[in-house]
Amino acid sequence: MADPTPYAPIAPGSQPPLDLPSYLSTSLRHPKAEPVRIPTTVTESSAPRFAPAWYAPHADLSVVQGKAALGERIVVAGRVTDENGRPVANAMVEVWQANAAGRYHHARDRHDAPLDPNFVGEGRVFTDAEGNYAFTSIKPGAYPWRNPGPGWRPQHIHFGLHGAGFAQRLITQMYFPGDPLLDFDAIFQGSGDEPARRRLVATLDPALMQADWALGYRFDIVLRGRAATPFENA
């Protein structure tokens, strides 16, 4: 059996460090030792296939049992590609977020903001053959957290993606353009170099806007890509 084409090494500056002193929760949770870099084996080049029969899509977070959630209705759409620009088809995209008031539908969220009976904030969609995904939701509110700084996280939507290879597994966050809290957020500011941070911010997209119904944001996502040429063993 031929070896799998290896994934390209992680580009310097493109990813956050595990040790991020400005984000206090990293202090006791980041490993001190460097990770052991391993070759791409079949374990890393293959990945679970998420059949919609077992993982039912749920693309409209803005309505619960026919009743509309409070807040700005938004369509979020984008394209999932790898670092070589190839679309990643059939990727499972999971999303979760706070409601318009900045409160999560979660027992441990003690923020004194109202829950919305018509909003949960969890969704699941799959990319099509061209890597496109889309879902409908409500623009989440900012919410407080205990970390030095202004004490509020910028508005964001959590994304989890499974690609075509285990090495492409990604959990990230989408932010909103122009959010003044971005300048003060330890997590966002600690996310790599300026281009890396810019890739985490969605763009307001007139093509996704729907008059009298929803604003539209575009968030393209790039997963790891294979090396252009296989490693040569001397």
Add this chain to the structure above:
Amino acid sequence: MTHATASQTAGPYWHMIDFPAWADLLRADGPNAGAAGERIVLTGRITDGSGAVVPDAMVEIWQADPEGRYDSSFHGFGRCATDAEGRYRFVTVRPGAVPGPGNSTQAAHVVITIFARGLMKGLVTRAYFAGDARLSQDPVLALVPAPRRGTMISTPSDGGEWRLDIRLQGAGETVFLEV
């Protein structure tokens, strides 16, 4: 070439996508109902650099089927939340050995990924199985300094359970892999 989107922490509220049934890969109403193989429980406790338990982690596994195949009908994926004592627990089948680089063979292993508040990226490690004759020839374990290999080798306990504790930081720190 565009670089990959930056990873971000899963945060404290990732349980919005916790579906506890997914921790049992052999669940009767799931994709592996009736799957052949040796049923095992893979469990352990996750602790931080102070020795405190990590009660809010999201743990995922990825594994081959009992024949060592990833492309069969077996769905080798699971997810669970650590409990108040920092424990994760999966019900699955023991995977088979899988091909490694060149003509090598990898000893049977389950990939474990940990996401959590305070982790800007997922941490990836593997659970091998103590007593497996292939461990000494495994091409991935061979890249790990010998004194640390044990952090990736689960040990059997009563009741068919395989245990692998995970230490995120400090003494006995688990070996994490850059894949």
